[in-house]
Amino acid sequence: MSVSLLFKYTLRCDMKRSLLAKDLTKTCEFMVHCQPQKAKLLPSPVDFTITPDTLQNRSSLPKFMIRGRLNATNCVITQPLTGELVVESSEVAIKSIELQLVRVETCGCAEGYARDATEIQNIQIAEGDVCHGLPIPIYMVFPRLFTCPTLETTNFKVEFEVNVVIVLHDDHLITENFPLKLCRV
Numbered sequence: 001m002s003v004s005l006l007f008k009y010t011l012r013c014d015m016k017r018s019l020l021a022k023d024l025t026k027t028c029e030f031m032v033h034c035q036p037q038k039a040k041l042l043p044s045p046v047d048f049t050i051t052p053d054t055l056q057n058r059s060s061l062p063k064f065m066i067r068g069r070l071n072a073t074n075c076v077i078t079q080p081l082t083g084e085l086v087v088e089s090s091e092v093a094i095k096s097i098e099l100q101l102v103r104v105e106t107c108g109c110a111e112g113y114a115r116d117a118t119e120i121q122n123i124q125i126a127e128g129d130v131c132h133g134l135p136i137p138i139y140m141v142f143p144r145l146f147t148c149p150t151l152e153t154t155n156f157k158v159e160f161e162v163n164v165v166i167v168l169h170d171d172h173l174i175t176e177n178f179p180l181k182l183c184r185v
Contacts, residue, residue, distance in 0.1 A: 009029070009032065011028045012027045044074045048178075066174075069083045070082075075180055076185055084137055088132060093168070094130055095167040101121040101161075120143060160179075161177055
């Protein structure tokens with residue numbers, strides 16, 4: 001059985017005018033229709049290591065090493081994102097480890113592109129100072145109402161990313177970003 005998807009968006013434009021003229025407002029609804037993909041999906045696992053040296057902004061970070069694996073970055077939207085994360089070492093105690101799912105929408109035309117990133121889900125996978133060397137499972141179900149297959153056209157894109165966020169007790173925030181490609185098979 002083949003199921004196609006239909007997404008509804010609303011675009012609103014407000015134009016402020018002078019005191020004597022009434023402000024103008026126009027709302028336009030548009031639909032994005034997406035057919036299911038027929039190709040076989042390759043899982044594309046990603047192994048990662050996070051240390052102060054691998055981060056862009058590494059000013060005054062304590063020493064730590066976190067290893068992990070995402071079993072796939074090409075994901076079937078009806079199946080969970082899985083993997084594992086291991087805290088090998090950390091000079092400072094960990095407050096929490098979270099997974100953030102972000103939807104990135106990009107619209108463009110001759111004048112340029114507008115990019116809007118929205119956090120649509122945040123799951124805490126560990127709380128407190130976790131045992132070092134112990135694998136922490138990653139398991140995130142994609143929220144049905146806020147996700148869709150990745151869409152790329154000439155002037156419009158809907159993409160997804162997952163952030164692994166480690167919050168240390170001294171309030172340092174460590175974030176590693178992984179782009180995802182969601183599809184329906």
